[in-house]
Amino acid sequence: MSKIVSAGTCDSEYKLTQKEAKEFVYNLFSDSGVNIDRMISIFDNSTVTGRHISAPLEWFKCKHSFPERNEMFIKSAIDISEGAINECLEKANADVKDVDYMIFVTSTGIATPSIDAFLIDRMKFNRHIKRTPIWGLGCAGGAAGLSRAMEFTKAYPGKTCLLVAVELCSLTFQKDDLSKSNIIATSLFSDGAAAVFIAGDESKFASAGNIKLIDSLSTMYYGSLDIMGWDLNDNGLKIVFSRDIPTIVREYVRANIQEIIDIHGLKIEDIKHYVSHPGGMKVIAAYESSLGTTNGEFNYSKKVLNEHGNMSSPSVLYVLKEFLMGNKFGNEELGLITALGPGFSSEILLFKTE
Structure with missing residues (x-):
C-alpha cells in the first residue's frame, strides 16, 4: 500500500481580503457597461474572506501580454513551490535526495523546461530522479497527481514520490473580459502551492504515514x-x-x-x-x-x-x-x-x- 507521509503548503506573496477584491472589481467595471451593481454581491456570497495573489492590486489595473504574465508565473511558481516542498520534506524528516519520483501539476502557466526541472536544478534533487509534469487538469490536478503517485509507489513499494501542485490563477485575470464568468472567478480564485510526500509500504518513510x-x-x-x-x-x-x-x-x-x-x-x-x-x-x-x-x-x-x-x-x-x-x-x-x-x-x- 501507499502511505501519505506529509503535506506542505506555501502562499503567494500578496494577501488580499475579499473587501479589497470587491472594491477593486467594482471600481474597475463600474464604467464598463456591465451591471456591476447586480453582480457584485457574488463577492459577499462566496464565503471567501482572504486569499493570496502574485502581484499587488495596482498591477491588475493595467493590460499585460501573455509573455509578461507567463514570465511572472515561472518565477513565482518556482519560489512558492520550493517553499511548499521544504515544509513537506521537513515534516517527513526527509531530504531532497530521498525523493525517487516527482509529479508536478499546474494549469495556469507554461514552461519548457517544466517547473519541476527548475526545482530539481535549484534544490539539487537526485539528478537521476524520475519526473512527470502534468498540465491541463485544472482543479482536478491535485487529486489526479495523488492517484498517479499512489500507482507508482504501489508498483515500486520501496520508492517515494513527491507531488507538487502550483497555480497562480490571479495572473490569468483579464481586465477587458466583461463576462459574468470572469467576475465569478475573480471573487473566488487565488494562488498557492502544495507538496505531498508519498511512500511505498517498503520504504523507510512508510511507518511515519x-x-x-x-x-x-x-x-x-x-x-x-x-x-x-x-x-x-x-x-x-x-x-x-x-x-x-x-x-x-x-x-x-x-x-x-x-x-x-x-x-x-x-x-x-x-x-x-x-x-x-x-x-x-x-x-x-x-x-x-x-x-x-x-x-x-x-x-x-x-x-x-x-x-x-x-x-x-x-x-x-x-x-x-x-x-x-x-x-x-x-x-x-x-x-x-x-x-x-x-x-x-x-x-x-x-x-x-x-
Missing part, C-alpha cells in the same frame, strides 16, 4: 467539454466557467462515488471522512446535499475556501494538510479524496486511516 491510499477512480463525463477550461486569446488564458458545475455535482458525483465504494464492497455510510476540493460554496453544498452528510465532514474544505479561496489544483492538498494537522480520526477509518476539473472530469481516491 497514517493515511493509506487504497484505490482511485478517474472519470470523464461525456458531452461536458465546455463546462470548465481556458480559451486562449491575445492576452493569455481566458476563463471558461459554467454555472452548471453545482448541478453536475448533485446529479453525478454521488453515483460516481458509489462506483468506487462498490468495487470494495462498501456502503456510503462506511465513509467517515471527505477531503474534497473546495470549488466554491455552492459546490460544497451540492456535495453535502447529494451525500447526505450532517457531521461536518466538509469543514476542512470550507476552512480552506474561507481562508485561501479556490487555488485550483493545490486546494485539495491544502485540505489534506488541514486533515492531517487536525488529526481527528481513529484507526481503520475510511475516507475519500475528491476533486472535479476540466473535461468535465472527476478524480476520487479511497483511503484508510491508521
Whole structure:
C-alpha cells in the first residue's frame, strides 16, 4: 500500500481580503457597461474572506501580454513551490535526495523546461530522479497527481514520490473580459502551492504515514467539454466557467462515488471522512446535499475556501494538510479524496486511516 507521509503548503506573496477584491472589481467595471451593481454581491456570497495573489492590486489595473504574465508565473511558481516542498520534506524528516519520483501539476502557466526541472536544478534533487509534469487538469490536478503517485509507489513499494501542485490563477485575470464568468472567478480564485510526500509500504518513510491510499477512480463525463477550461486569446488564458458545475455535482458525483465504494464492497455510510476540493460554496453544498452528510465532514474544505479561496489544483492538498494537522480520526477509518476539473472530469481516491 501507499502511505501519505506529509503535506506542505506555501502562499503567494500578496494577501488580499475579499473587501479589497470587491472594491477593486467594482471600481474597475463600474464604467464598463456591465451591471456591476447586480453582480457584485457574488463577492459577499462566496464565503471567501482572504486569499493570496502574485502581484499587488495596482498591477491588475493595467493590460499585460501573455509573455509578461507567463514570465511572472515561472518565477513565482518556482519560489512558492520550493517553499511548499521544504515544509513537506521537513515534516517527513526527509531530504531532497530521498525523493525517487516527482509529479508536478499546474494549469495556469507554461514552461519548457517544466517547473519541476527548475526545482530539481535549484534544490539539487537526485539528478537521476524520475519526473512527470502534468498540465491541463485544472482543479482536478491535485487529486489526479495523488492517484498517479499512489500507482507508482504501489508498483515500486520501496520508492517515494513527491507531488507538487502550483497555480497562480490571479495572473490569468483579464481586465477587458466583461463576462459574468470572469467576475465569478475573480471573487473566488487565488494562488498557492502544495507538496505531498508519498511512500511505498517498503520504504523507510512508510511507518511515519497514517493515511493509506487504497484505490482511485478517474472519470470523464461525456458531452461536458465546455463546462470548465481556458480559451486562449491575445492576452493569455481566458476563463471558461459554467454555472452548471453545482448541478453536475448533485446529479453525478454521488453515483460516481458509489462506483468506487462498490468495487470494495462498501456502503456510503462506511465513509467517515471527505477531503474534497473546495470549488466554491455552492459546490460544497451540492456535495453535502447529494451525500447526505450532517457531521461536518466538509469543514476542512470550507476552512480552506474561507481562508485561501479556490487555488485550483493545490486546494485539495491544502485540505489534506488541514486533515492531517487536525488529526481527528481513529484507526481503520475510511475516507475519500475528491476533486472535479476540466473535461468535465472527476478524480476520487479511497483511503484508510491508521
